[in-house]
Amino acid sequence: FYRWANPKCDGELPPGSMGLPIIGETIEFFTAHKLYDIPPFIRKRMTRYGDVFKTSLVGQKVVVSTDPEINYNIFQQENKSFLIWYTESFIEILGQESLLKYHGKIHKYLKNLILQLVSPESLRVKLLPEMNEATRRHLQSWAERGAVDVKEVASDMIFEYFSKKLISYDEKKNKRKLRENYTAFIEGLISFPLNIPGTKFHACIQGRNNAIKIIKEIYEQRKASNKPGNDFLDHMLEEVAREDTILNEAIAIDLIFVLLFATYETTSAAITLLTKYIFDHPKVIEELTKEHEAIIRNRKEDNSDMTWEEYKSMTFTHMVINETVRLANIVPGIFRKVVKDVKIKGYTIPEGWVMMVVPSVLHLSPDKYEDPLAFNPWRWEGQELHAGSKTFMAFGGGIRLCVGADFAKLQMAVFLHSFVTKYRWSVTKGGTAIRKPGLVFPDGLHIQIEEKEAVEVN
Numbered sequence: 001f002y003r004w005a006n007p008k009c010d011g012e013l014p015p016g017s018m019g020l021p022i023i024g025e026t027i028e029f030f031t032a033h034k035l036y037d038i039p040p041f042i043r044k045r046m047t048r049y050g051d052v053f054k055t056s057l058v059g060q061k062v063v064v065s066t067d068p069e070i071n072y073n074i075f076q077q078e079n080k081s082f083l084i085w086y087t088e089s090f091i092e093i094l095g096q097e098s099l100l101k102y103h104g105k106i107h108k109y110l111k112n113l114i115l116q117l118v119s120p121e122s123l124r125v126k127l128l129p130e131m132n133e134a135t136r137r138h139l140q141s142w143a144e145r146g147a148v149d150v151k152e153v154a155s156d157m158i159f160e161y162f163s164k165k166l167i168s169y170d171e172k173k174n175k176r177k178l179r180e181n182y183t184a185f186i187e188g189l190i191s192f193p194l195n196i197p198g199t200k201f202h203a204c205i206q207g208r209n210n211a212i213k214i215i216k217e218i219y220e221q222r223k224a225s226n227k228p229g230n231d232f233l234d235h236m237l238e239e240v241a242r243e244d245t246i247l248n249e250a251i252a253i254d255l256i257f258v259l260l261f262a263t264y265e266t267t268s269a270a271i272t273l274l275t276k277y278i279f280d281h282p283k284v285i286e287e288l289t290k291e292h293e294a295i296i297r298n299r300k301e302d303n304s305d306m307t308w309e310e311y312k313s314m315t316f317t318h319m320v321i322n323e324t325v326r327l328a329n330i331v332p333g334i335f336r337k338v339v340k341d342v343k344i345k346g347y348t349i350p351e352g353w354v355m356m357v358v359p360s361v362l363h364l365s366p367d368k369y370e371d372p373l374a375f376n377p378w379r380w381e382g383q384e385l386h387a388g389s390k391t392f393m394a395f396g397g398g399i400r401l402c403v404g405a406d407f408a409k410l411q412m413a414v415f416l417h418s419f420v421t422k423y424r425w426s427v428t429k430g431g432t433a434i435r436k437p438g439l440v441f442p443d444g445l446h447i448q449i450e451e452k453e454a455v456e457v458n
């Protein structure tokens with residue numbers, strides 16, 4: 001017990017407690033808490049020990065940093081003093097060949113592959129028209145139903161659209177249901193890693209295995225048929241077939257699996273919170289409507305879709321998006337492994353330890369954001385809206401910066417464009433968000449929605 005509580009270190013470790021042997025402080029870390037606050041686990045230790053403290057989570061020795069300078073340096077030192085790291089259980093469920101496991105050359109290569117799908121140029125030329133169409137169609141169907149749970153229908157919309165882009169998957173035509181396996185997978189993704197039947201973690205692993213089976217089947221069928229699907233999978237197959245490639249079948253399948261998850265779960269959570277925040281702030285809806293109606297008025301053709309230039313011009317919309325992801329803190333923690341002893345604030349963090357960056361601490365800091373818990377898009381006025389910084393890291397930082405950030409922001413803007421100009425809607429129920437520490441909406445976010453024209457005609 002003494003050795004557990006006092007780990008070896010060639011210098012002085014930060015203050016903090018290692019908790020119980022093996023379990024460490026894991027149970028307290030996984031305790032559910034409210035969305036709009038710094039996690040109590042972190043707050044309590046910040047008060048007791050300061051900006052940097054040690055702990056132990058899921059069997060791993062961890063140092064938590066809540067200091068913007070240190071966090072920034074951790075991201076800048078990627079592949080030097082630090083390497084991306086996630087728990088064994090997280091890697092087990094995301095895939096042994098997932099992008100998160102790779103560093104250096106292979107990481108760069110995989111990131112470039114993804115960028116062929118979601119780079120600003122691809123978004124502008126290929127994805128925007130399709131995103132416009134899918135979003136319009138889905139919003140229309142929400143209005144036809146009259147009442148919907150935004151978390152559920154936004155997830156459906158993005159899943160349907162992006163699984164088609166990736167592997168031409170169509171939930172309606174396919175007998176094996178990819179979506180339900182993803183749902184089981186996501187529910188247990190950030191849960192206590194106990195792999196026995198009945199636990200969320202166990203269901204999560206099964207969800208992953210089933211989803212991988214379906215993706216693999218589609219991969220094999222396409223490979224055998226030689227018929228292009230005009231999707232990302234075509235591109236994967238071409239790459240795997242090349243002689244000088246790093247890509248193999250297992251990496252390609254894990255990449256598709258992770259991309260689908262990373263896209264639909266994060267972006268649908270962002271759209272759900274965005275809806276809630278603007279509903280709670282009618283002045284924001286008013287300002288958004290003004291911005292989007294002005295765009296429509298300036299068009300030569302009445303029914304044309306949102307263009308890339310219009311998207312770039314929506315200053316207030318971008319302020320709303322930044323404010324949403326600042327408060328949402330969709331990714332609760334970012335982990336890096338220490339690859340050689342590092343000195344931080346006079347402390348030594350030994351090789352093999354893990355550093356955890358907690359973005360919510362920065363995003364909810366009154367030193368940087370006045371009245372930090374308030375949803376106030378105007379606070380972004382005159383500020384850089386399109387990049388991360390030491391105090392804004394909703395999409396991470398450094399070379400591991402989220403490769404899908406532009407996709408998520410574009411999807412949120414496309415959604416807002418129709419949502420505020422074409423529909424009347426109001427929240428009727430739900431909207432509570434909890435962290436476990438992954439973000440969940442136990443009662444969803446229910447809205448009543450109808451088309452504006454329909455109201456006028458009636």
Ligand code: HEM
Pocket residue numbers: 084099100111114118259262263264266267270325330331334335393394395396397399400401402403404405407408
């Ligand atoms: C609001 C939506 C999103 C948020 C808040 C978000 C957040 C993040 C964060 C914080 C990271 C950094 C993780 C780390 O450094 O360990 C990250 C990485 C990543 N994100 Fe996102 N993300 C979002 C949407 C997306 C979308 C739409 C995609 C799909 C195209 C995506 C794909 C990825 C990938 C592949 C990585 C790993 C990048 C790497 O390791 O180089 N994300 N995301």
